[in-house]
Amino acid sequence: MKARATCPLDCPDACSLLLTFHGGRLARVEGDPRHPITQGFACAKTYRYPERVRERLLYPMRRVGHKGEGRFVRVSWEEALEAIAQRLKEVLDRYGGEAVLPYHYAGTMGLVENQHPLAFFRAIGAAELLETICATAGGAAWEMTYGPRLAPDPEDIPENTRYILLWGINSLSTHSHLTPFLKEARKRGAKVVHIDPYENLTSRFADWHLKVRPGTDAALAYALAHVLFREGLVDEDYLAQAATGVEAFRQAAEAWSPKRASALTGVPEEAIWQLAREIGEARRVFLRVGYGMTRHPGGGNALRAVILLPALLGAWRYPGCGAMLSTSGAFPLNKRFLGGRHLLEGDHPHRGYFRPNPGVRRVNMNQLGTALTELQPPIRALFVFNSNPLVVAPNTGRVKEGLAREDLFTVVLEQVMTETARYADYLLPATLFYEHPDLYTSYGHYYLSWNEPLSPPEGEARPNTWVFRELARRLGLEEPTLYWTAEEVARSLLDRDHPYLQGLTLEALKREGFLKLNLPRPFLPFAQGPVRFSPPPEVIPTEPLPDYPLILLTPPAHRFLNTTYGNVRALVEAEGGEPRLLIHPEDAAARGVTEGALVHLRSPWGRVVRRAHLSEAPIPGTVVLEGTWWEGWAPDGKGINHLTSERLTDLGEGSTFHSTPVEVEPLRLAEEGLRI
Numbered sequence: 073m074k075a076r077a078t079c080p081l082d083c084p085d086a087c088s089l090l091l092t093f094h095g096g097r098l099a100r101v102e103g104d105p106r107h108p109i110t111q112g113f114a115c116a117k118t119y120r121y122p123e124r125v126r127e128r129l130l131y132p133m134r135r136v137g138h139k140g141e142g143r144f145v146r147v148s149w150e151e152a153l154e155a156i157a158q159r160l161k162e163v164l165d166r167y168g169g170e171a172v173l174p175y176h177y178a179g180t181m182g183l184v185e186n187q188h189p190l191a192f193f194r195a196i197g198a199a200e201l202l203e204t205i206c207a208t209a210g211g212a213a214w215e216m217t218y219g220p221r222l223a224p225d226p227e228d229i230p231e232n233t234r235y236i237l238l239w240g241i242n243s244l245s246t247h248s249h250l251t252p253f254l255k256e257a258r259k260r261g262a263k264v265v266h267i268d269p270y271e272n273l274t275s276r277f278a279d280w281h282l283k284v285r286p287g288t289d290a291a292l293a294y295a296l297a298h299v300l301f302r303e304g305l306v307d308e309d310y311l312a313q314a315a316t317g318v319e320a321f322r323q324a325a326e327a328w329s330p331k332r333a334s335a336l337t338g339v340p341e342e343a344i345w346q347l348a349r350e351i352g353e354a355r356r357v358f359l360r361v362g363y364g365m366t367r368h369p370g371g372g373n374a375l376r377a378v379i380l381l382p383a384l385l386g387a388w389r390y391p392g393c394g395a396m397l398s399t400s401g402a403f404p405l406n407k408r409f410l411g412g413r414h415l416l417e418g419d420h421p422h423r424g425y426f427r428p429n430p431g432v433r434r435v436n437m438n439q440l441g442t443a444l445t446e447l448q449p450p451i452r453a454l455f456v457f458n459s460n461p462l463v464v465a466p467n468t469g470r471v472k473e474g475l476a477r478e479d480l481f482t483v484v485l486e487q488v489m490t491e492t493a494r495y496a497d498y499l500l501p502a503t504l505f506y507e508h509p510d511l512y513t514s515y516g517h518y519y520l521s522w523n524e525p526l527s528p529p530e531g532e533a534r535p536n537t538w539v540f541r542e543l544a545r546r547l548g549l550e551e552p553t554l555y556w557t558a559e560e561v562a563r564s565l566l567d568r569d570h571p572y573l574q575g576l577t578l579e580a581l582k583r584e585g586f587l588k589l590n591l592p593r594p595f596l597p598f599a600q601g602p603v604r605f606s607p608p609p610e611v612i613p614t615e616p617l618p619d620y621p622l623i624l625l626t627p628p629a630h631r632f633l634n635t636t637y638g639n640v641r642a643l644v645e646a647e648g649g650e651p652r653l654l655i656h657p658e659d660a661a662a663r664g665v666t667e668g669a670l671v672h673l674r675s676p677w678g679r680v681v682r683r684a685h686l687s688e689a690p691i692p693g694t695v696v697l698e699g700t701w702w703e704g705w706a707p708d709g710k711g712i713n714h715l716t717s718e719r720l721t722d723l724g725e726g727s728t729f730h731s732t733p734v735e736v737e738p739l740r741l742a743e744e745g746l747r748i
Contacts (some may be wrong), residue, residue, distance in 0.1 A: 073527045075584045076104055079118060079632050080505035082178035082206075084398070084516020085249040087114060088586055091506055096527055098122045098506065107586060108227060115248050116646075117631045123640045128487050129501040130531025139476050142494035149532060152498050153539075157546035158626070159198075159481050163452045164547075170195025170433040171452040175440060177205060179458030179636070182510030182523065183410060183565060184558045185460060185503075185536045191412030192540035195551045199433040199451070202417075202581065205464065207398070208724030209366035213375040214397050217604055218724070221401030222597035224358060226517055228392030230256035230298020235354035236264045239378055240289060241362025244273040245630040247516055250360065251277070257358075257392075265347065267292070269625060270488070270654065270696050271689040281693040282347070286623045287614025287731055288337040288367035293377035294611065295333030296348040297325040300384050300445045305352025307386025309476035314598070315383060317606020336613060338691055351650040357387045359395040364627055367730040368696055370612020372723025377609040383598070385623060391594040398515040402589055402597075404570040409553050438727045439718045441467045457485040457502070457536050460635045462492040466716040469678050488639055491703055491711075501533040509558040510686055511565060511581075520576055521586035522562070612722060620675060620733035622659065622695050626712055627730075629699025638702035650705050651712065653682040654696040655736060660686050663736055670707060670739040675732050678714035681707045681739060695736060 079087040088107035092100035101121045105112030132152040137143025156221055163171050174193045194200075202208075214221055229236075230253055243250055258264055258279075266278035267289075276282035284292055296562050300306050301322055314539050330344035351357050359382050366375050387393040408414050416432070435443045435451075440461055444451055454475075465471050475495040477480065482494035493499050506526040506543075513520060519609040537558070544554045556564070562578050572589045581587060614623055631643040638644070653673060655665060665671055667686045673695075682697065690696045703711045719728045 077523045077526060078512045078521040078586070079114075080180040080182050080510070080512070081118075081636055084247045084514060084727055085109065085115075086181065086512055086514035086516065086519070086521065087118065087249065088521065089114060089118070091526060093527055096531070098125070098504075098527070107519070109249050109519065111249065117633060117637045117643060120637065120640050120643055123642060125487060125504060127489075128530065128533070129489060129493075129499065130533060131501060132532065135497050135499070138474075139478070139495045142489065144499055149534070150501065153542050153546060156483055156498055157543055160453060160543070161547065163481070164196060166254060167449060167452055170199050171449065172198040173435055173443070173451045173454050174198060175437065175454060175456045175459060175461055176201065177203060177437070177459040180505060180510070182490065182505065182512055184507060184510045184561045187411040187690055188556070188561050189411070189457060189536045189540045191415070191424045191551065192544055192549070193455075193556050194412035194415040195544065195549050195554060196547070197432065201436050202434055202436045202725065204720075204725050205437050205727050206727045207363055207726070208362045209363075209372040209721035209726035210375050210397050210724070212724035213366065213372040214379065217376050217379055218598055219602065221398040221515075223399050224392045224394045224597075225251055225395035225591065225595045226253050228595065229253040229358055230260060230392070231510055232356060232390050232392035233257045233262050233358040234356040235351050235358070236262050237267065237351070237357060237359045238264065238274055238278065239267045239361050240365030241360055242268065242274045242627060243360055244277055244456050246362065246628050247360070250516065251579075263350065265448040266602060269691050269694050272627070273630060276373045282339050282343055285336070285691055286625060286694055287339045287370060287374065287612070289365055289374040289375040290370065290609050290611045291328055291333045291613070292329035292337045292339055293374075293381060294325045295330045295344050296381060297321070297384060298328050299330065299345060299348030300352050301325060303349065303352065305349070306384045307355070307576075310386035310389060311384070314388070314601030315603040315605055317604055317608070318659040321380065321605035321608045328611075351381070351385060355385050355387060356390045356393045357382050357385055358393050361395060361397050361622060363397075364730060366721060367727050368612075368614045369719065369722060369731055370610060370614070371721045371726065371728070373609040373612055380603070380605060380609075383603045388598040391596060394598060399518055400513060400515040400524045402518055402591070403513040403520065404568055404572050406568040407565065409564050412551065412553060414553075415551070425466070436720065436725055438466055438720060438725075440465045441470025441474055442718060444477065444480065444545070445470055451480065453481045453483075455483045455485075456492055456496075460492045462495065463635050463702065463711045463713065464491070464551065466713055466718050466729070467677050468711050468713040485539060490635070496590045500539055501531060503529045503533045503535045507533065511562045514561055518591060519586045519687070520581065520589060522578065522581035524582065605706055610722070615733075616693070616733040617676070617691060617733040622734050622736060624673070624675070624715065624732040624734045625690075625694060625696045625730045626700070626716075627696065627698055630697045632701070635700050635702060638700070644705055650707065651682055651697055651699065652685045653736070654687045654690050654698075655684055656688060656690050656692045657686050658692045659695070659736070660684065664738050665736060672737045672739055673715065673734055674737070675715040675717075676732045677717050680710045680712060680714050684706060684736070695734065
C-alpha cells in the first residue's frame, strides 16, 4: 500500500511524502512528485524515517527505578490515566495551576497535535510556556521591520531573481527543497552568495562564500548599506513610497565604512565593496536568512539590519525577490480556539508568541533548568510532549538536576525512548504522523495540507490530544474545545472569511491532500511597504570572555533534525559516528590540539569531551559542532548543551545557542589541570 502524507517535522519544506506500508508497518518513504515544492524527492534523513521508529514505545509504562535509569513496567492506559489524574488533582488542590508546567515544542508541526493539547493546560490555569527556543528573536525582528511574516513565493524565484544571498543559513541541509529553484535561477544567470561563519554544504553550492565572525552580521549589513548609499545604488523612489525612518538608518550606516566593518567581521574590505556593488546593480535580489543568525545576544538587531537590504534595493517590487525568513504569516487561520487561546484573557500577539494575562505564571523554555531548580513556588508537575528538553534545552546540567527531583511528578508523551523519557514517572506512547489526522501549514512555502490516518496506531500508542481529553474527563473539566476532534479543530481553523482561504475547505483538502493559498498574482507582499527602518538596528557583537576566547556554534547537522533521527545508526554513522569539533588549524596549533585527539571543551556553564577535527571550514576564533546529538554517541556521554547558557536575545527572549564562549584543551592537559 502506498499513500500520501505531509512530513510532520520542524522544517520549512513541509514535504508531501508517499509512504509504503508492509504488513501495517511503514516500510518506505519517498517524495511526492505531484507537489510543486517537494518535486518527488525527500531529504537524506526522511528516507530513513522507517528506521527511526523501528524500536518505538508501544505501551504505557510506570517508572520503577531511579529517575534517569530508564527502568519501567508496563501498565494499562486506565491505570496510567487514573494515577496521573489523581496526582494532578493533588497538585492542583494543594498548590494551584501554576505548579503545573507543559514543556513542548515542534516534534510535530501538525497544528492539532502540536498546539491543541494546550487547551487542557489553559483550562486548569497551568503555567504558560513561552515557546522561544528557536524562532522568536527572528519573528520579533521581522514584525518590527515589516509586520506579517511574508516572503517571496519560491516558485517565482527562477524567472525573476538575478542575485541570491543565503545569509546565516545552511539551506541545503535545512531548506533543501529551495535548492531546485536556486539552481534554475542560476541557470538563468543569477549569482549565489553564501554568508556564514563556516564552510558547509551551502558554501560549496554557492558561487562565493564570505566568512563572517559570529554575531557581527549587523556590522556587515551596515557596511553594505554604506556603499549602496554612497554610490547611489538604493531605490530612492521605493524608499520614499514604502519606507519610514530611512534617514536615521542612513546616518547609522554612514558610521560603518567597509574598512571598519572588515576589522570587526573578518570579511575582507574589498569583498564588502564588491558584494555591495553587485547587489546594487542586480536589484532583483532574493535574500534567504536563517534563524541561526538570531541565536546571539544581538541576534534580533542583526536580523533587522540584514533584512532591510532588499528594501534599500527596491527588490520587493519584483516577484521572487525580497527577503525570506518565514512564510507563516500568509496562513490566515482562525486560531482563536486552537489550544484554548480563548481561555487566556487579554490574548494578543507579542514578539512571536502569545502573552497570557498577567495572572498566569510564565516560564521561558530556554530557562527550564532554572525553572525546575530555583523557581518559587516550585513546579510540582511537568508534562513533556513533542520535545526532548534534556538534550535541546540550554544548561543541560541544571535541567538534569531539575528532572531528577523526587518531588517533581513528570509525564512524558513520546514515540521512542529518549534521554528525557528516562526521567518520566509515567511514559506514554505517542502516535506517528501517519496514525492520526492533522492540518499543516508551512514556513517555507504557501501550501496548506491535511493528513488522513493511513495506519492504525501500533501497539497502544495514542495521539497527544487523546491523552489530554482523557485526563480532562477524569478532572471533570467542562470546556467544550477540550473534547474537539481533529476535524473539529481543523474546521474551526479554516472558518475565516479571507481571500487567501477561498475554496480551501476541509473537504477539498481531504480530496487533494494539499492546496496552495489563493495569493494575489503577482505576489509582491511588501511592494507598497510598510518598511520600518527606525529605530536603526544596533550592532551588538558576540564577545568571547578572557578565559573562554573561542565562540562555539552548534548549527544543524545534515542528517539530523534537532534530536529527531539521533537514534538512527545509519544516519549517525553517515555523520561520522560521533559528534566532532571543527577547529581551525591556527586555533588548534595555539592549543596543542592535533587531528583526531580528544579534547576538553569548557564554558562557564560546563565541560564536555569531543574529538577534534582540524578544518579550515570555520573562521578562526570560532569552533563548530554540527547537530544536536543524543548523549550516548558522545565520548563522555554528555550533550553539547552542557556548555550553553540560559541567556536570552535582545528581541523576542530567544535562545543564544550560537554565542557560547569556550576554551579547548587537549584531554591530557585538561585532566592534569583538574587534578591540580
